[in-house]
Amino acid sequence: MIQVSELSHHFTIGKKDTYKEIPVVQHVNFQVEEGEVVSIVGRSGSGKSTLLHLLAGFMQPIEGRILLNKTELTAMNEEQRAQFRLQSLGFIFQNFQLLPGLTAYENVEFPLVLMGIEEQERKVRVDEIMERVGLTSVGPHYPNELSGGQQQRVGIARALINRPAIILADEPTGSLDSETEKDILMLIQSLNQKEGITFIIITHDEAVAQAADRTYTMHDGQLIGGERL
Numbered sequence: 001m002i003q004v005s006e007l008s009h010h011f012t013i014g015k016k017d018t019y020k021e022i023p024v025v026q027h028v029n030f031q032v033e034e035g036e037v038v039s040i041v042g043r044s045g046s047g048k049s050t051l052l053h054l055l056a057g058f059m060q061p062i063e064g065r066i067l068l069n070k071t072e073l074t075a076m077n078e079e080q081r082a083q084f085r086l087q088s089l090g091f092i093f094q095n096f097q098l099l100p101g102l103t104a105y106e107n108v109e110f111p112l113v114l115m116g117i118e119e120q121e122r123k124v125r126v127d128e129i130m131e132r133v134g135l136t137s138v139g140p141h142y143p144n145e146l147s148g149g150q151q152q153r154v155g156i157a158r159a160l161i162n163r164p165a166i167i168l169a170d171e172p173t174g175s176l177d178s179e180t181e182k183d184i185l186m187l188i189q190s191l192n193q194k195e196g197i198t199f200i201i202i203t204h205d206e207a208v209a210q211a212a213d214r215t216y217t218m219h220d221g222q223l224i225g226g227e228r229l
């Protein structure tokens, strides 16, 4: 389902004459099967978020290939990647990244507006997803009127709204207290088990890492481990 080969990326920092290349992802190879939950752990600055952003097509790697469901993401231009993301991927952020001027309902609905889906169908789909993640009563509320856990449920509902086969999550429980973290973890597990959604989750959290089928460790831009326990 996900096949990554020889993926490398560096950032360029500094001024024109004295610029430096900082390698961040180095010759990463890995595969994820349909329906797996894979976690990625590793020290701060080891390159985890950069790897996930490459998988989401937010940016293009310097080298290497990413195949998502047999589609080569790395062969697409920026606009094609954005379109592919909108149609086929979900992304969950640590700090939720909700639009503050939109209600919870409108945040979840937003990707469908971008996809040009008409209002009647949008309503059916948003209502169904909101119910599934336990958000029915908070639809009219703005993000700043919601708890952290509720905001993350809105983030998850938004990630689910395009019915993606793959969800990428960058520290999805990193801003939550431990009780709320458990709720969100259970929601992720139930989405995986009931709907077969594949998850790749970056985490610092032991409980989240342990709930995964496999765990990789990112170390200085390289991915190690990942064996099935």
Ligand SMILES: Nc1ncnc2c1ncn2[C@@H]1O[C@H](COP(=O)(O)OP(=O)(O)OP(=O)(O)O)[C@@H](O)[C@H]1O
Residues within 6 Å of the ligand: 011, 012, 013, 022, 024, 042, 043, 044, 045, 046, 047, 048, 049, 050, 051
């Ligand atoms: N846009 C950028 N320009 C220059 N350097 C960057 C950029 N983004 C990230 N970096 C650098 O790349 C390295 C890896 O960053 P990344 O965010 O991928 O690490 P991480 O493992 O996700 O860290 P954390 O756990 O703290 O989120 C860091 O040294 C960071 O400073």
